[in-house]
Amino acid sequence: MQEHSISANNFEQCQKCAICTTVCPVLANNELYPGPKQAGPDGERYRMKNPVFYQETLKYCMNCKRCEVACPSGVKIGDMIQSAKLEYGKRSHIIRDTTLASTDLVGPMASAFAPVANLALSMKPVKAVLDATIGVSKHRTMPKYSSQTFESWFKKNAAAKQDGFRNHISYYHGCYANFNYPQLGKDFVAVMNALGYGVHLLDKEECCGVAMISAGMKKQATKKAQHNVKVIGEAVAAGRKVVTVSTSCTLTIRDEYPHLLGVDNSAVRDNVVLVEKFLWQALSAENVKLVWKEDYKARAAYHVPCHQEVLGWSNFTIELLQMIPGMELTVLDSHCCGIGGTYGFKKENYETSQKIGQPLFDSIKAADPDFVACECETCKWQIEMSTGYAVKNPISILAEALDLEKTMEANR
Amino acid sequence: MANNLKDNEFDVIIVGGGITGAGTARDCSLRGLRVLLIERNDIADGATGRNHGLLHSGARYAVKDSESATECIKENMILRNIARNCVEDTQGLFITLPEDAETGFGLDYQKKFIDACIAAGISAKAIDPKDAIRMEPSVNPTLIGAVQVPDGSVDPFRLCSANVLDAKLHGAKVITYTEVTEFVKEDNTIKGVKVHNKKTGEDAVYYAPVTVNAAGIWGHSIAEMAGVHVGMYPAKGALLVFGHRVNNVVINRCRKSADGDILVPGDTVTVIGTTSTKVPFEECDNMSVTREEVELLLREGCALCPSLANTRILRAYAGVRPLVASDDDPTGRSISRGIVCLDHETRDGIKGFITITGGKLMTYRLMAEWATDAVCRKLAVAEQCKTAVTPLPGSEPKDQYSEVKIPQFAGANLGMKASIGRQGSMVRKIDFTNAEDRELVCECEQVTVGEIRYAVNELGVTSLRDLRRRTRVGMGTCQGAFCIGKAAAALAAALGKPEMADQLAADYLNERWKGMSAVGWGDTLREMEYLQRVYKSSNESK
Numbered sequence: 001m002q003e004h005s006i007s008a009n010n011f012e013q014c015q016k017c018a019i020c021t022t023v024c025p026v027l028a029n030n031e032l033y034p035g036p037k038q039a040g041p042d043g044e045r046y047r048m049k050n051p052v053f054y055q056e057t058l059k060y061c062m063n064c065k066r067c068e069v070a071c072p073s074g075v076k077i078g079d080m081i082q083s084a085k086l087e088y089g090k091r092s093h094i095i096r097d098t099t100l101a102s103t104d105l106v107g108p109m110a111s112a113f114a115p116v117a118n119l120a121l122s123m124k125p126v127k128a129v130l131d132a133t134i135g136v137s138k139h140r141t142m143p144k145y146s147s148q149t150f151e152s153w154f155k156k157n158a159a160a161k162q163d164g165f166r167n168h169i170s171y172y173h174g175c176y177a178n179f180n181y182p183q184l185g186k187d188f189v190a191v192m193n194a195l196g197y198g199v200h201l202l203d204k205e206e207c208c209g210v211a212m213i214s215a216g217m218k219k220q221a222t223k224k225a226q227h228n229v230k231v232i233g234e235a236v237a238a239g240r241k242v243v244t245v246s247t248s249c250t251l252t253i254r255d256e257y258p259h260l261l262g263v264d265n266s267a268v269r270d271n272v273v274l275v276e277k278f279l280w281q282a283l284s285a286e287n288v289k290l291v292w293k294e295d296y297k298a299r300a301a302y303h304v305p306c307h308q309e310v311l312g313w314s315n316f317t318i319e320l321l322q323m324i325p326g327m328e329l330t331v332l333d334s335h336c337c338g339i340g341g342t343y344g345f346k347k348e349n350y351e352t353s354q355k356i357g358q359p360l361f362d363s364i365k366a367a368d369p370d371f372v373a374c375e376c377e378t379c380k381w382q383i384e385m386s387t388g389y390a391v392k393n394p395i396s397i398l399a400e401a402l403d404l405e406k407t408m409e410a411n412r
Numbered sequence: 413m414a415n416n417l418k419d420n421e422f423d424v425i426i427v428g429g430g431i432t433g434a435g436t437a438r439d440c441s442l443r444g445l446r447v448l449l450i451e452r453n454d455i456a457d458g459a460t461g462r463n464h465g466l467l468h469s470g471a472r473y474a475v476k477d478s479e480s481a482t483e484c485i486k487e488n489m490i491l492r493n494i495a496r497n498c499v500e501d502t503q504g505l506f507i508t509l510p511e512d513a514e515t516g517f518g519l520d521y522q523k524k525f526i527d528a529c530i531a532a533g534i535s536a537k538a539i540d541p542k543d544a545i546r547m548e549p550s551v552n553p554t555l556i557g558a559v560q561v562p563d564g565s566v567d568p569f570r571l572c573s574a575n576v577l578d579a580k581l582h583g584a585k586v587i588t589y590t591e592v593t594e595f596v597k598e599d600n601t602i603k604g605v606k607v608h609n610k611k612t613g614e615d616a617v618y619y620a621p622v623t624v625n626a627a628g629i630w631g632h633s634i635a636e637m638a639g640v641h642v643g644m645y646p647a648k649g650a651l652l653v654f655g656h657r658v659n660n661v662v663i664n665r666c667r668k669s670a671d672g673d674i675l676v677p678g679d680t681v682t683v684i685g686t687t688s689t690k691v692p693f694e695e696c697d698n699m700s701v702t703r704e705e706v707e708l709l710l711r712e713g714c715a716l717c718p719s720l721a722n723t724r725i726l727r728a729y730a731g732v733r734p735l736v737a738s739d740d741d742p743t744g745r746s747i748s749r750g751i752v753c754l755d756h757e758t759r760d761g762i763k764g765f766i767t768i769t770g771g772k773l774m775t776y777r778l779m780a781e782w783a784t785d786a787v788c789r790k791l792a793v794a795e796q797c798k799t800a801v802t803p804l805p806g807s808e809p810k811d812q813y814s815e816v817k818i819p820q821f822a823g824a825n826l827g828m829k830a831s832i833g834r835q836g837s838m839v840r841k842i843d844f845t846n847a848e849d850r851e852l853v854c855e856c857e858q859v860t861v862g863e864i865r866y867a868v869n870e871l872g873v874t875s876l877r878d879l880r881r882r883t884r885v886g887m888g889t890c891q892g893a894f895c896i897g898k899a900a901a902a903l904a905a906a907l908g909k910p911e912m913a914d915q916l917a918a919d920y921l922n923e924r925w926k927g928m929s930a931v932g933w934g935d936t937l938r939e940m941e942y943l944q945r946v947y948k949s950s951n952e953s954k
């Protein structure tokens with residue numbers, strides 16, 4: 001008699017089973033947080049009645065989306081909470097949120113003065129000032145800013161060679177590879193080139209906007225989204241897949257643009273893919289060949305980032321890593337690291353963030369690997385700061401384990 | 413008034429704890445009378461608990477019945493001031509759709525409608541359809557005309573409960589689950605009532621010089637019992653409740669009143685209604701909604717607001733309007749929607765007996781005023797009515813959400829704010845600093861242990877159904893699946909009878925099931941299956 005109920009974020013499908021509340025890492029560690037069910041579908045019903053029912057405590061959600069993965073009814077709980085923040089949230093710490101959220105605005109400024117910025121960010125008094133004035137937790141090691149961005153390295157050293165390859169892809173590198181850790185971008189280019197793919201940048205990518213979304217900066221995030229969908233669209237029209245290295249950027253571009261910002265990405269969504277999945281597919285289609293270094297040996301523990309859980313692609317990474325002959329891989333039990341993007345950087349979240357990550361830290365220490373493998377840059381900061389173990393992106397691991405020259409020959 | 417009365421003697425006995433009886437009890441007690449209010453079930457169990465909750469602006473009646481329209485707008489303005497926690501100023505739209513022009517209700521009719529509203533004192537102005545969509549984004553976008561009127565929504569349970577509470581605060585005695593079975597009649601005078609308590613099985617007799625029949629549609633048989641005839645016309649109306657607020661503005665169709673042409677946002681839900689069918693008196697005690705009614709309401713609702721086509725329906729229910737056939741028309745065809753106040757002494761020669769009926773939920777205060785005036789005349793009491801200016805308990809202050817202060821501290825939850833929406837400033841009686849009291853019991857409707865305790869202590873709650881009427885426990889999306897066990901335990905504890913919990917829950921679930929089965933498809937069906945599984949397994953594990 002009725003059409004099937006289809007509602008924004010599957011709000012109406014909620015059966016109130018409360019399964020989501022059993023997996024939320026924040027709820028278990030912060031009594032101030034109402035939890036996914038209350039902050040999500042239950043609260044949403046009240047916000048529809050009257051916006052006075054918006055709760056500031058929604059800021060404690062770190063958007064890990066573990067609740068969404070667990071929900072048997074497909075309710076987009078995390079999206080619903082993020083939307084509410086975008087729609088109703090008063091922004092308290094405006095300066096802090098803009099600093100952490102505008103990764104591509106602060107990034108260029110900080111990069112130009114990188115040695116000073118890094119020094120300044122690691123000095124105790126500065127941290128205390130940050131803590132007191134803009135609410136960034138002083139316990140945090142801030143991500144280091146690099147003095148040469150990936151983009152400028154690429155233009156100087158790599159761009160010219162790319163047209164000579166057999167196949168072509170576009171690379172969405174994200175803010176982290178660009179400003180904080182260009183080596184990740186370099187590893188990506190090295191591996192892709194070795195496999196016979198020319199790497200091309202988009203016509204000026206912008207930050208995916210994930211941090212702005214959590215800071216409630218909808219207008220700015222929407223602008224970025226529209227721009228990115230446009231330039232990704234141009235690459236897709238030129239017949240290229242858009243390959244990424246960051247799980248959070250990927251999830252944001254694929255799912256949050258339409259769900260949270262109302263930006264239509266249907267024309268490009270399926271062409272945006274994480275490099276591990278891209279490689280695995282290329283291998284199974286026998287389009288590429290891998291030649292490994294003979295003496296490579298490593299013991300790694302793989303941590304599945306929350307957003308990889310949502311994408312559901314962790315198996316691609318695991319299989320790729322297991323192909324490495326000298327690799328001894330432990331897959332850690334799925335557990336949130338507690339950082340939640342820029343979440344853990346906020347002063348009020350520091351304690352919760354560390355409590356959430358504790359079981360993961362313990363399991364890493366128990367596995368005692370040479371390093372941790374993980375696709376997410378914020379997990380990397382958190383794990384490195386909290387455990388002392390180095391964290392490597394799988395693509396960097398491949399770059400080390402592959403005999404790049406022989407691989408390049410094999411794929412010529 | 414009278415001083416040395418015995419325990420079972422009163423100045424006035426009121427039969428029926430719907431809004432009319434509750435309002436009359438309040439008015440009488442504010443005028444200093446010693447009042448007994450008798451209700452055979454819980455308060456608001458009749459039409460009062462089964463209506464649409466529209467705080468009419470009167471616009472709906474303006475063209476055909478300007479007297480009702482004027483009554484509505486006056487009472488509408490009064491209730492906004494005296495019952496702030498029970499009403500919400502949503503505003504209303506009367507929309508004209510392209511197909512209405514074909515049936516003679518196009519924009520010409522809209523003009524006639526606006527003129528009639530203005531003549532009745534209702535501010536009504538035509539607005540551009542684009543502005544109407546801006547004001548209420550869910551409205552049918554094909555509309556060709558819209559008129560804005562001061563409609564609102566009213567929570568019938570809350571309004572009834574606030575009147576009962578205030579009557580009690582002014583000395584009235586209220587007994588529920590007690591049925592009037594017979595009158596004490598001497599010659600042509602009603603001297604009192606005989607009652608039967610359905611819970612304890614005890615019988616009793618109460619005396620008063622005046623008895624008011626405020627028994628809604630059942631007033632018909634109460635009148636017969638007293639030896640007079642009131643020609644009532646039982647008109648069933650069915651309604652559908654949607655799972656959340658789809659609209660925030662009341663949407664009406666600007667045409668002659670028809671089935672399913674009003675969509676009212678009420679608290680956390682949206683309700684479409686209604687139908688109107690005459691039913692036999694025997695059926696009034698056991699109303700159910702048919703499949704055809706559901707289909708009709710859904711179809712008409714979609715014309716007002718297309719997104720209803722894929723919005724989850726929570727439940728269906730029906731009530732019976734206590735309409736009265738005009739005294740001079742024995743066929744019962746010419747029905748008045750107006751207020752009927754009958755003094756049976758002048759009308760039928762029966763002394764000490766008054767019937768107050770007809771009218772609407774939202775004109776209850778005026779009905780109560782008329783009835784109380786009649787009572788006072790009989791008792792030769794000169795007190796004037798004060799209900800139009802005296803706020804009901806919980807109604808102060810004006811901006812409830814910001815002015816009723818609740819303590820701010822870590823661990824504060826939504827339930828604390830939600831209870832302001834329900835109980836108004838009476839939430840001050842709930843101690844939210846106590847962790848147990850702020851614990852959420854019903855998560856869909858945000859009801860806390862503290863609010864349940866308050867409802868038991870101050871609002872006369874004895875069962876989960878009573879509790880639902882006062883607090884919305886179990887009225888949300890899960891329809892009790894998730895919370896009824898918890899609510900039963902909290903209620904049983906508040907009643908001081910923890911062993912009752914299982915029985916309270918079982919009684920409740922059986923009734924909810926009935927409301928859901930008429931709309932059992934899609935997500936409601938999933939919810940029903942879930943509910944069944946939860947409770948089946950929890951029973952088996954015992």
Ligand SMILES: Cc1cc2nc3c(=O)[nH]c(=O)nc-3n(C[C@H](O)[C@H](O)[C@H](O)COP(=O)(O)OP(=O)(O)OC[C@H]3O[C@@H](n4cnc5c(N)ncnc54)[C@H](O)[C@@H]3O)c2cc1C
Pocket residue numbers: 427428429430431432433450451452453454455456457458459460461462463464465466467468590591592593626627628629630631634647648649650651685686730731732733734769770771772773774775
């Ligand atoms: C479908 C529908 C939609 C409506 N929509 C609206 C609306 O949107 N706005 C509006 O203003 N009005 C609306 N109304 C009208 C409104 O609901 C009624 O006019 C109003 O509730 C009547 O209240 P009452 O107290 O007179 O009757 P009731 O609420 O029926 O109360 C009568 C009470 O008497 C009790 N009783 C009966 N017999 C005995 C006995 N022997 N002993 C003791 N007690 C007894 C009953 O249990 C009952 O509780 C609607 C009505 C219906 C049916």
Ligand code: SF4
Pocket residue numbers: 013014015016017018019020021036037040041070071072073074075077
């Ligand atoms: S959001 Fe999903 S998991 Fe959470 S209560 Fe609703 S249906 Fe259950």
Ligand code: SF4
Pocket residue numbers: 023024025026027035036039060061062063064065066067068077078081
């Ligand atoms: S997104 Fe993560 S933190 Fe937020 S409610 Fe869901 S599980 Fe909890």
